[in-house]
Structure formats: structure tokens, C-alpha cells
Amino acid sequence: MAKINPFKAVRPTRDKVSLVASRSYQSYTQDELEARLDYNPFSFLHIINPGYKYHQDITGKERYTLVKNRYLEFKEDGIFVQDEKPAYYIYKIVNREGFAFSGIVAAASAEDYRNDIIKKHEDTIEFRERIFKDYLKTVGFNAEPVLLTYPDNHVIGLIIEQIQSERAEFEFTTTYRDTHYLWKLEDPKLVKSIKDEFEKMDTLYIADGHHRSASSCLLADDLKSENKNHTGKEPYNFFMSYLIPESHLKIYEFNRLVKDLNGLSKEAFLIKLDAVFRIENRGSELYKPTNKHHFSMYLDGDFYSLYLRKSNYSFNTALDALDTQILYKTVLEPILGISDLRNDTRIEYSFGRNDLVNIKDKVDEGFFKVGFGLVPITIEEMKAIADEGLTMPPKSTFIEPKLRSGVTIYEF
Template sequence: MAVIKPFRAVKPTRDKVSLVASRSYQSYTQAEREARLDYNPFSFLHIVNPGYKYDKEISGAGRYQLVKNRYSEFKEDGVFVQDKKPSFYIYKIVDRDQQTFNGIVAAASVEDYQNDVIKKHEDTIASREIVFKDYLKKVGFNAEPVLLTYPDSKAISSIMAEIQEQRAEFEFTTTYRDTHYLWQIDSEAHTNTITEAFAAMETLYIADGHHRSSSSLLLCKDLKAENKRHKGDETYNFFMSFLIPESELRIHEFNRLVKDLNGLTKEEFLIQLDTLYRIENRGIMPYKPSKAHHFSMYLDGEFYSMYLRKTNYKFKTSLEELDAQLLYQTILKPILGITDLRSDKRIDYLSGKKDIINLKSKIDNGEFTVGFGMVPATIEQMKHIADDGLKMPPKSTYIEPKLRSGVTIYEF
């Protein structure tokens, strides 16, 4: 039984939402960030980069306090307004390729996360959890929902279709040519139906946002211990989520880039690969795999296809069948000597959303020596691994949709 609740979102006013909404801070180049900060006083980037007005980089607890200050100023100036009634919110994105994503912004239960009703498929790093927990505790709000996925529901889809016949509260198009829409659902009948539909689901799955959800659990533990009158319904017992049906989730791969061949010559490296893979030199023509356990490789100006020799390799778990794990177990660790995928500086990751030419150019210009491509994981693989209590390697999936920060904000 999944517990999903409506909440009183803090939102920009209709006339300013397109100016406020931003991508994640890390996704901007320095030049892009500076341009937005210089010429858009309403950008959410002013909140998450509060030292900009002082022309100074500020980190740690000092930054957290300034983030809180900037956020308070946006509320004082009427840029942000909190809804008077707890609501669900339909968020719709139509991207430049005309793919459509429809989901519900809501509050998900920390207890469900702790009890594995909300299941995980990726490991988290303890130090990052603590840093983000301390940040949340100081600023008192979260502007980036955790992406959860659920089995398609006729009851929920019916309500979303009905509400979307009305004019959206927000409608704006980004410079990426994605159009975003938001509708508020505050009628008791609709909120009850949605709540009951989720309550009938045994399991939800985290698609993106493992550190955000784990940090919310740590925050809940802290605030619960400090609250002598804790009841269990306080806002810190929940975290903001964007719930999307499985049929609308899009999963892309992350390609791998490695700086060197671990002391091997090109010929020695290829010979070691030949034990488990059937290798074919494709020359200068880009090659992209189309099946599980098939990989592309770019090395020394040429593309290769690599097909796993299944007679020589047996899968024992659902995790081992994942191509990202297979690449690690057969090549990255035993041949290239990369044991820690999270901290080894010799490896980097490139989203499969980017053209394979991006991978080629990073190798041709000397940043890396070899690159590997694969097909995306499937939602069934992701769920199977989570159900088995296993964890994917880092950067196994690039998940869409990506919401804009600052459109709905959750306070605690």
C-alpha cells in the first residue's frame, strides 16, 4: 500500500513561472549560468547560487543560509505564493521530439521508502546523503521532486485526461523547445480517487532521485528526534515526488569513456577482449548496438562491434544481465583495472541522449582512449533488480522526463 498525499505547493505566479523555472544547476555551462544570473532577476538560479550577488563562491553552511535568505526574498516579493489548499498537481511535458510525459506531483511517504514499498535500484553515497540532508534541514524546502514510476492506472489516467481539458495554470516553453504545463487538482473527489488508486499499489519504484529520497529519510529522523510532539503527519515525513506511469517513462543508456588501456597496447587489449567477445572492426562508420549484450567500442579512430560469447559466460542474477554490470565485470574491472566506478578518475560517463559522435570527439581530441556504448536498460530490468534487492552500477540509466526546478516547491 503506497501512501501518496496532496500538499500545499509554493509556486511562482503565472506571469513569472517561465522566468523562474530552471534546469539543474550542474547542467548549465558557466557562461550560461552567468547570462541567466546577469539578465534574469527571477531565475531560480539566484536562489541556489546565492553568492552571485556578492561576486563570491560560497559553500557549506554559509551557502545554505544564503539560499534560505534568497528564497525568503522571492516569497516576500510575491514571486512565490503558497497554495491555500493541499492539492495534487498534474505536470505535463511535450519535448522537442513531440514525446509527451504526464505525471502527478505529490508528497510520497518516507516510511514507504524505509519499508521498501518505494523500491530502489541504485546505491547511494553516504557523504552525499548527509550533505543534502544538512542542506534541506537548513533551507526548509525542496524544489526538485524525486521521479517515481507506477503501473499504469485507468483511474488516474482518467482524472488526468479530464483535468487537462481545462486551461493549464502554467504553460511555458523553454529554450530547449520543451513545453511544460501544470494543472492543480484540489477537489476532494479527485484527490480521494488518486489517493485510493495509489493505496491499491503494492510497490512504487524510484526512477531518478535516489540521493534526494535517502536524504529525506535522514532529515525525517533528525526532525522526528527534535520534535517532542511528533505525530507522523508532519510535512517532514514526506518528500516531493513526480509520479509517472511506467508506459511514459523513457530510459536512455550512459556510455562509458576510459582514459587509458591500463598499460596494455591496443593489440594486447583486443586479444584479451576476444576471450569473451566476438569482435568486428567497423572502420570509420559509427556503430550503435541494437541488442542486449552487444556493445560498441571506439578505439584509435575506429569503431568496433562486440558481441558477448554466451557459451563462455553464464548469468547468475538479474543484475549480471544488465549491460552496464556486464561491461564492468568483463572489461572495466578485470582488463582495465577500474574497481570503483564511483571514484575512479579514469572513467567518465556520457548520456546516450547525445550522439555517438560526441563520444568519438572526446577520444579523438585526447581526453580519453576508449569508449563503450550499449543499449538502454528496460523498465522490466530496473524493476527486477529492485525486487531482488540488488543495486545497479552508477550511471546505468539516464531517465526522462526532467522537470524544471522552482515550478512546485515543498516546504517542511
């Protein structure tokens, strides 16, 4: 029984939202970041990069305190205003390809995460969880929702359609040519209908935001221990999420680039691959795999198709059948000597609609020796791994939609 609650969001005013909204901080190059900070005084980047005001890098607790100060200044200046009533926020993104994502920004339960009602499919790193928990505890707000997905639901879908027939509170287009829309849903009957439908669901799945979820759970534990009058209803018991139906989730593959062949010659490497794959040289053809357990490889100016020899590989769990795991267990670890996928500097990851061209260019330029292309993982595979309590190798999925920070803010 999933607890998904409305909340009183802090939001930019309608005239400022397009200026406030920002991508994830890590996605900007240094030049992009400086340009936005120089020429847009309303960008949310000023809040999360408070040292820019003093022309220096500030880290740790000092930075957290300054983030809180910048945030309070935005509220004092009327750039941010908190809604008076709890609401669900219907959020729609139409990307430049015309694909539409529609969902609900709401407060999800930390207890549900702890009790595995909200399930994960990726491992988290403990020190990163604790760093972000300390950050949240100091600043007192969260501006980037966790992406959760749920089975397509007819009742919720009809309510979303009904609300979207009205004029949106926010409508803005980014320089990426994605158009964002937001509607506020306060009607008590519709709020109850949505809440009741989520309560009927046994499981929700994290699509993106595993560290944010884990950190929010740690924060809830911390603040609960410090509050003698804890009731379980306090805002810190929940974390902001964007919930979208499974049919709206878009999953892209993460491809792999490796810097060397682990001391092997090209010929010796291909002979070792032949033990587990049927190999065909495709020459200069940009070969992109279309079936599970098929891979593309670019090596020494040629593309190859690799088809798994299933007679030599065992499928015992949902993880065993995952292509990123297959590549790891058959090639990256035993042949190329890469056991630590998170920290080994010999491997890098890339994604994109034209990523095979990117792989070819990087190998041709000598930055990498070999590249591998994969088929995107499906929502069914992601759920099966979460249901079995397993976790995917790092960089198994690149998932859309990606929301902008600062459009809705959750205070606790």
C-alpha cells in the same frame, strides 16, 4: 500500500513562472549561470546561488542560511505564493521530439522509502545524503521533486486526461524547446480516487533522485526525534515527488570512455576481448548496438561490434544480466583495471542521441583511447534489480523527464 498525499505547494505567479523555472544547478556552464544571474532577477538560480549577490562563493551552513533568506525574499515580494488548499499537481512536459510525459506532483512517504515500498536501484553516498539533509533542515523547503514511477493505471490515467482537457494554470516553453504545463487538482472526489489507487499499489520505484529520497528520510528521522508531539502527519514525513506511469518513462544509455588500455597494446587488448566477445571490425561505420549483450567499441579509428560469448558468462541475478555490469565484469575491471567506477579518473561517462559521434571525436582527438556504446536499460531490468535488493553500477541510466526547479515547492 503507498501513501501519496496532496500538499499546499508554493508556486510562482503565472506571469513569472517561465522566468523563475530553472534546470538543475549542476547542468549549467559557468557562462550560462552568470548570464542568467545577470539578466534574470526572477530566476530560481538566485535562491540557490545566494553568494552571487555578494560576488563571492559561499559554502556550508552560511550558504544554507542565505538560500533560506533569498527564498523568503521571493515570497515577500510576491513572486512565490502558497496555495490555500492541498492539491495534486498534474504536470505535463512535451519535449522537442514531441514525446509527452504526464504525471502527478505529490508528497510521497519517507516511511514508505524506509519500508521498501518505494524501492531504489542505485547506491547512495552517505556523506552526500547527510550534506543534503542538513541543507533541507536549514532552508525548510524542497524545490526539485524525486522522479517516481508506477504501473500504468487506468483510473489515474482517466483523471489526468480529464484535468488536462481544461486550461492549464501554467504553460511555458524553455530554451530547450520543451513545453511545460501544470494543472491544480483540488476536487475532493478526484483527490480521493487518486489517493485510493496509489494505496492499492504495493511498490513504487525511484527512477531519479536517490540521494534526495535518502536525505528526506534522514530529515524525517531528525525532526521526529526533536518533536515530542510527533504524529506522523507532519510535512517532514513526506517528500515532493513527480509520479509518472512506467510507459511515460524514457531511459537512455550512458556510454563509457576510457583514457588508456592499462598498458596493453591494441593487439593484446583485442586478444583479451576475444575470450569473452565475438568481435567484428566495422571500419568507419557508426555502429550502434540494438540488442542486449551487444556493445559497440571505437578504438584507433575503427568501430567494432562486440557480442557476448554467453557460454563464458554466468547469469545468476538480474544484475548479472545488466549490460553495464557485464561490461564492468568482463572488460573494465579485469582487462582495463578499473575497479572503482565512481572515483577512477581514467573513465568518463557520456550520453546523447548522437553520442557515438561524440565518442569518436574524443578518441580521435586523443582525450581517450577507447569508447564503448551500450543499449539502454529497460524499465523491467530496473525493477528486477530493485526487487532483488541489488544496485546498478553508477551511470547506468539517463532518465527523462527532467523537471524544472522552482515550479512547485514543498515546505516542511
